[in-house]
Amino acid sequence: MPTTAARATVDSCELSERAHRVRQRSLALIRGLSAEDMQVQVAEHASPTKWHLAHTSWFFERFILTQETPGYRVFHADFDYLFNSYYVTAGSMHPRGQRGFLSRPGIDDVLAYRQHVDDALQDLLASPLTPALRQLVELGLHHEQQHQELLLTDIKQVLAANPLEPALRTRNAPRVSTPPPALAFLDGPEGVCEIGHAGDAFAFDNEGPRHRVFLHSHRLANRLVTNAEYRDFIRDGGYDDPALWLSDGWALKCDAGWQRPLYWDSLLETEFTLAGRQPIDPHAPATHLSFYEADAYARWAGARLPTEAEWELAAAASLPESGLGLDTGDWHPTGGDDSTGMQQLFGQCWQWTASAYSPYPGYRPPAGAIGEYNGKFMCNQMVLRGSSCATPDGHARTTYRNFFYPSDRWQFSGIRLAH
Template sequence: MNVPAFEVHTEDGLARFMRIRRQTLGLCAGLSGEDLQVQSMPDASPGKWHLAHTTWFFEQFVLGHDPAYRPRHPEWHYLFNSYYESVGPMHARPRRGVLSRPSLEEIRDYRARIDEAMGERIARGVDATLAASIELGLQHEQQHQELLLTDIKHAFWCNPLRPAFGHASASESRSLPMRFLPGREGPVEVGHEGRGFTYDNETPRHTTWLPAHALANRLVTNSEYLAFVRDGGYEEAGLWLADGWATVQRKGWQRPLYWQEDLSSEFTLAGIRPLDPQAPVCHLSYFEADAFARWAGARLPTEAEWEDFASSRPVTGNFQESRRFHPAGAPHGDGLLQMYGDVWEWTASPYVSYPGFKPLPGALGEYNGKFMNGQWVLRGGSCVTPRDHIRASYRNFFPPHARWQFTGIRLGQDR
């Protein structure tokens, strides 16, 4: 991990730490203790657990770096360790919802105490190694801000009352023709360039070969995906990968997650809203994205194709800061649009290591590397991703059946 963009000896570093920590609490401001207790499926976690786990991370990997440090609640280590086998056993992920104790009030107090200790530690000054761990903790917290929102959306959708997390203004729906723009052909450099923070899975930067290809100028819309549904896309086995077709049959999928049966409305964090025909379709699995691309006579981009296009473009778009918490229609313009924000874009690339990859030393080496099997890469961030958390080289990853995240489609094609 490179030394991150964290000001190790200045008030700016402390201000950044406190801003991100407060942002997590701010996302929970309108939620009840009952809301934050729910675990609606094994892949999701209760909001209360997110609040505690992100705090445990700083206590374990930053404050615990000092041999003299004593944990505030040693018995909580088992509850809020996520998957770090090398630091000890953990409570089973599918059963996080049974943790009615500690209470929400106790967890809020835990956050406050650890934030106070972290503030004192940062104020004393930290070396580059500890600064890197602090920055990793902040990036980790931002990942959990996104997970908190996607998990509460799933929990609210499971509630027959279909409660709303908040209110969002409707975006102006615009029709923008889809065009395919040619990409570079030949050897290109991909991976993190070495400035600022990076996860280990973005390294090392290396050369790869791009064949002649093109990417769509915008994301696939609800209206385009609706045409796939109405054309019997979920009933045509020939469009699907074998595991995808088996999943469709087993789970009874007939439309994207959160679309209502009438195919004219969908559940959002603002409650049930009319389906915006020009907004990006979202909450699709890799299997659905791949089947749609096949139906459309196209394919999904590789992650190298996507990154080569994105690396020359500014990181702008519809992110968490807009507080819409839902994809918006494409703006008018030339070139590739919506490269960042709105929805994570499935790629045709399996999540594997780059040539020469080396995980972080110690327990933090479990952060990414051990998940490099059976998953697919997504790029670009979503409408619930913090803007300063994303970059062109960022590699997100999920198993191919996952669709509770804000995931969508950009088409690619051979030339």
Template sequence: MSYAPQPLSDTHDLEQTKAWLRTYQRVRAATEAICAPLHKEDYMVQSMADVSPPKWHIAHVSWFFEAFILKPFQPGYQTLDPAYDHLFNSYYETHGVPFPRAERGAISRPTVDDVYCYRAHVDKAMQALLENPPEEHLPEILRRLELGLPHEQQHQELLLMDIKHILAQNPLCPAYRDDLAPGLAPTPEQEVPPLGWLDYPAGIREIGHDASRGGFAYDNEMGRHRQFVEAFQMADRPVTNGEFLAFMQAGGYANPEHWLADGWATVKAEGWRAPLYWVERDGVWHHYTLGGLVPVDLSAPVCHVSFFEADAYAQWAGARLPTEAEWETVAQDVPLTGNFVDQDHLQPVAAAKADGMPGQMFGDVWEWTGSAYRPYPGFRKLPGSLGEYNGKFMSGQMVLRGGCCATPADHIRATYRNFFPPEARWAFSGFRLARDPPTSKGMPMADHSEPRITLHPLSRRVRVLVDDSVIADTGNALELREKGYPPRRYLPRGDVAMAKLSVSHTVTHCPFKGDSTYYSLPDLSDIAWSYDHPIEEMQAIAGRLAFDGDKVTLQVE
């Protein structure tokens, strides 16, 4: 899939150039459509150093065409203001001196109106250039245009990321738009099924963009190469909000056992206890979306998590993140369709059962991989200042794949390599799990001598109290012991005062037990949970209730 009207060639006719002009106008119009719901006050805000004010974005993408196409190739071109070359240069040190990123919110002048005049000035000059291009420079003009248009599409996604972060800081939780396409609420027959695993054999894979097939790709996708990939299993869908909530409720953010050292340091320093934009209201988790604050859809892919959080969940779940070679191996045979910006949800949505195929590989959420962002064999930077586009960031970043709900559909491909620092959370980022097969070449892949979970009958009396009221009293509890967590006592339903409890709206999924239902008291939410239909290995706890020791008093006599 490509935004381009047709692949570039060594010969160019007038009709091809007109087609590129139409594509240029379409991409530029899409940027302004994203900004249309904003108020002028929104354009100026910089909510953190990584976020740029919307005004800066729409100026910078115009600066890109001016700096790399109009100034070199349009005879007599005059910029509106020479200072713009400093203000709106992002990081091209070999071109000039960029304005500091963290201070972009201080640029109150030029005004929003001035910036739109600047865009119109650049658009008029680009139209004139493409309608009457200098023949000797046309191949290079189109090559740079072929980079400049996806560059603007990247900033369209960044605009939506940054607008979301800006508006989320407002305690009023204002909606960016109140007319977004809703996600389809699944019927019971369509609810997200338990995670499935797909097997992929070992073998030599071709990784990276195949230049012989034509089509645009960034320089960081180039250097197609052979890579031996061991046998692996890939999850058939991304991890959902409900599954991630189970990790949270199991103390995932409080247990350093699951975390990389830098990740655990970040959790403590930042006070993380949930994905970005999540907030608990009256015992129910909500999250800020571009449509405002709404209850978390437990069936949708979890979003706005860092690499550290994705990796910690994978450790807790007894799995890992896929390498980018594994991810691309799977994606090569998957149709390039999904929930992109074109679907107008601007939020990950639940999908139907994959039926033996990997689901949601493209769109919804960028998927963290376990691979560092490094060059492929044979990587060569673009010549000149444009060589700074990707290559100089190949340190301290992790690779994400697949696009998201804010990505234009014609911008993504199976070889596309996105990258962010491991602590970044404001991108539409989620993840899916991978794991090694149980055995390979007859040798064990991991030590399974000690099971993760064991069940033990408990002959001691267990009582559950809230204040002075007895909620449960049994001598027939089952103690569930799970590595890294305190023991949980599961009580027979007949020994629990079920008439005092009501089913809550909370439902979670644990990959080792199954789907759980939560129970509340009138003034105390989610004090207990039950696995009514657990996985086969956990049938002994079916229908029993476990209680949250932080909310009730548990007495073991």
């Protein structure tokens, strides 16, 4: 039987290897981007690629290396201001909507910053860690994985805003369009059930505590809404019928001129993807939809959106915790298959739920600046469940609570119906 010291050494080695993989994946994502691509910011919510690469390094430097490594030398004193995101208790920060103004530091400086942080992090991980420090490193790695998905959705907005519509990656072969199974609604559990994270594996603080909920009789759709089905909603006047829309959603739709999903053309024939403009696959899940659009579609279809508890229990009964990623490098939803049961829970689109993002019973945010990670955002946002085609492998869980404002549509967000 290995000693405690031996187990700690193995754990540190595994964590070191995983840290290297996660950090290298961020660099792999920017392959093919120019320095100019990584500078641009086209919306306040969508940060430049260069900023993502620096901010994820700042997280390790600010919360781990400067606290746990005696004699650690910060790479640049001003980076603490430039690359803090929203941690108010950690200090002041550059305005979010002006991150694209930062022509300096350049990408070479940012990559040097990453290497500086990586070297110090690997030195730290060469020794056994306390449980609290290991948990903090785990948080930093999952934080970076979150930003890997944001990096892709943000650069997609940048490339789509360019009249040339350049691709991040070109496809080696045309996609094969696979018809999904017929839409069916599967019974979910009724009565008192438990949801939320429990156990020693990593989870964000907002995934717990595990607690009881009461569920009424309900049914969830076996798959996501397809492009063809959503196109029927558009052609049936769904964007012009105020009876289908929540008041705030209708006002926003009118002000913004929404008539179709983000990235679709006006003829409803093509959509912009990270592989450039492509024909819309009628069998693939509809994506880049706001909560308001998802809710309006559900009402048009004579259905509703599921609650997050209904979704979590359906996922827990359908799939194991392992193998939930779909990190193919194509980063676009695909069609279904001919299997039975609950499909497309993970690896296609995040799925809007009818649940407001709020704390679970008994939730307490961690002390200090890290406590700002999730808890302070529990207002005016909606929960999405599952994972998307851009979610890194190993980052999905049945208890994962993603959250965005109901107006947000630049993420890979889609629709699962419920009754």
